[in-house]
Amino acid sequence: MELPYVVVIILFYLGIYTIIMNKNLIKIVVGVNIVESSLILLLILISFKLGGTAPILDRKYELVVDPIPQALALTAIVIGGSLIAVMLALVIKIYKRYGTLNVDEIRKLRG
């Protein structure tokens, strides 16, 4: 089970790199989305047990997957979704005011 955790780390830091390095506002929000998805993937990986079944107990199962991280994942998805909605609303507002999406030009115009 080593590869999925490595993928989570790479995705997390790819998103962090995009947020730090990128000049375009929408690319920054894409980076935020990628980091959000990698954390939710980590939550689901933690809840997985080899050979386990989904946490719906309509019958007696011998091995059931851990339900707590899935509940946390659901909360994290909804919080991340509403955060990105607010970010994109601000991006549209900034574009209407400054006419550009490039961070450096905005800093120059702001003066």
Next chain:
Amino acid sequence: MTGGKVVIYVILNMLMIFLLFTAFFAVFTKNLLNSIITLAIFSAILIVIFVILQAPDAALAEAVIGAGLTLTFFVITINKTKDWQNE
């Protein structure tokens, strides 16, 4: 492990690799519309991975909120900021 289980885990690892490729392409492509469409593929693969990892609730939520609404908001933002031809 029975034959069926091995096949699923091979598919899971392949999807993980595919996830990485779509993420790298979404970040490093110049045109914004391409990056948004690749983000849609990224979310779709993520949903399949959640189903394989026996997390139906998270898969449904990610499908509806992550792949559904978030990408609609991205497209609206792209639509309103005419800047997406040249990055």
Next chain:
Amino acid sequence: MSRVHKIFRKFYKIGLVLFLAIFLLFIFDEIQNLDIKRYLSEHYISEGVQETGAINLVTSVLYDYRGFDTLGEATVILTAAATLSFMTPIKKVKMLGTEFTIIIYQTIIIIIPFLVVLGMNLIFFGHISPGGGFVGGVILAMIPILVTINYGITFSENKLKPNHKSLLEGIGAIGFILLGLLGIFAGSNFLASGQANFGLGNPGELISAGLIPYLNLMIGIKVGAGLAAIFNSLIKEG
């Protein structure tokens, strides 16, 4: 001079990211060989159905064991909707809609009833099958979104006025808290649906699991109205 400065800033940032990456890489191969204890989730799995009456353990964790998180999360959606509503300008905004063909109009009219049934099913069967208040609410929010995209913002606005949306959102949120207070009136603590022996019924039936179906309904109304309001304010913004 600024070119060297720019390169220095670039390497400083990449160095910061790599430095943090090493930390996480170190943790993960260390964590693999630790024996992790999961007594809390074992308890949820073994006694979850008897205590809360819900078959879907994720819903029982979300709405009964850790109901307070869901209240906090519903507040986050309400704040996002409030933020976006004061962002939109007062004056009329021309929507950048495209002219769809007749096929799209007809299919939307056919699809909408199925969306209603699907949304309601996901909300009410939340404690039996995967789904629940959030997912069902978002699918219900799809209906005003589809109408807005197809028939333009003015038509969808007078179909479901913004005031009605924020009213619905308020009703959903207050309903959730009042159901929580029901636990206090029944003598036990806030948001106590399993412990305050509301009728748990036998698991697997529609009317079972105490307050969870009604909490699901309240969250569904709130999320549906909230996200429809968010979508409309994002469209009108500009």
Next chain:
Amino acid sequence: MESAVWIILLPLLTAFFLGIFKLYSDKLFYSLVIVSMVIYLYLLILVINDSYPPKVYSIGNWGLLGINLMVDSFSAMFLLIIAILFITVIIFSLNYIKVNKHKFIILTYVMIAGIAGMVLTADLFNLYVFLEVSSMSSYALTAIKKTDKSIESSFKYLIMSTFGSFFILLATILTYYLTGTLNMAEISLEFKSVPFMIKSTIMFFFIFGYGIKIGLVPLHAWMPDSYEASPIPYNVLSSGLVMKSAIYALIRLLYVIFGVEFLTESGILNIGVFWGVLTFIIAHTLAYQQSNLNRLLGYSSIAQIGYITIGLFLGNEKGLIGGSFHILNHGIMKGTLFLVLGIFYYSLKADEIEDIQGLGYKFPVLSFTFVVAALAIVGLPPFNGFISKWLIIEAAIEAGFFYAAFFILVGTFLSLTYYLKVIIKLYTKTEKKTLIEKPDLSLKLPTFFLGSLCILFGIVPSLPLSLINNIPKFLLNNSEYIRILLGG
């Protein structure tokens, strides 16, 4: 012990009802605001009074299976700040805010509920959710004026704060993975068997995440812009509560989950103290060069957070008492300064240092309050700022950090310079200024109330200190806190 839940529930319920009343009648809207404010004040006093033997309130009556709220003296002190600042800000902003007034009041209520949730909860993921609630409403409040600068600074604040939240969420997930539970008491018991390197890495992620929200020096880039662009009543709450709740959550995590022995052993206490010293030295020098008063007070807030970090990271009893008392004092002092500035801006649209020239003679009492609060924040003897700063200096010497004690004195003189610059500008003669609007009583009353508190807590410090003195009992040796939380 019902009222612990009501402290979080009442603001939320009011915010939701206000959301509905906004659509129908203004009169109903304002009467509900006043009524809920009075009830909330009564509830807060009720909880603060019986906070000494800490009590646990479990949501949903699930005991250790669900989420627990815990009221001990550290959270009671924070509820005291909420009680003082929230009431004054709501009264002040009832007729200070002109644009989007309904939305402002609803979002302030939601932010107070988020901060009260962060302060009371004893559950790790619930702390993250309430952190998101309070941050989301502070992004909204930063952008509520819809000027170019406020939109742009709100976006920068949003990105930096989300960046911090990622690391906090990552650390929460790893803690759950290692211990299998989310209750703070059980985590600290399980953490005893976790190897040293992993524990210090998780601690580093928590500190890095919360460091951005607190605004320690290299991570404070978003702070001054957000002060300059957001409405002044929100600045009072932001510097008084939002920054403080982040450092409260960090201290609660470090002392309860990791325990003092691990903190000293891993050497994070020395790093914390050094970071605090670095923060206030740089913040003071930057504050000196500011011309905009809001930015000046913003940098001064970052500097005061540096003092509080030193106090709380010393690891001894006197340091905790001094740090918590400074949290209380700084909230009051900075609140007075911002409210006086608000009245100047309300009446003359003055927020640069040049604009307030000669206002000492036009508003004699207000300028006197400004001088009192400025001298208190610098730390001169008769006022409350001096007592808490003196406690921190004593604790620093006791804990052996002589360089920290010395630099605090240096910092006092640095802050004296730029506050004197403002005071002198206030009292230099200048030609007549036309008043745009006459500030009425409901603006002046909260300012005088906070100003009088500065003096009151300076002369009679035993009043709040009686509450603050038993904070270290539950933080230094966390076994007491854990015994109660586990239902002992």
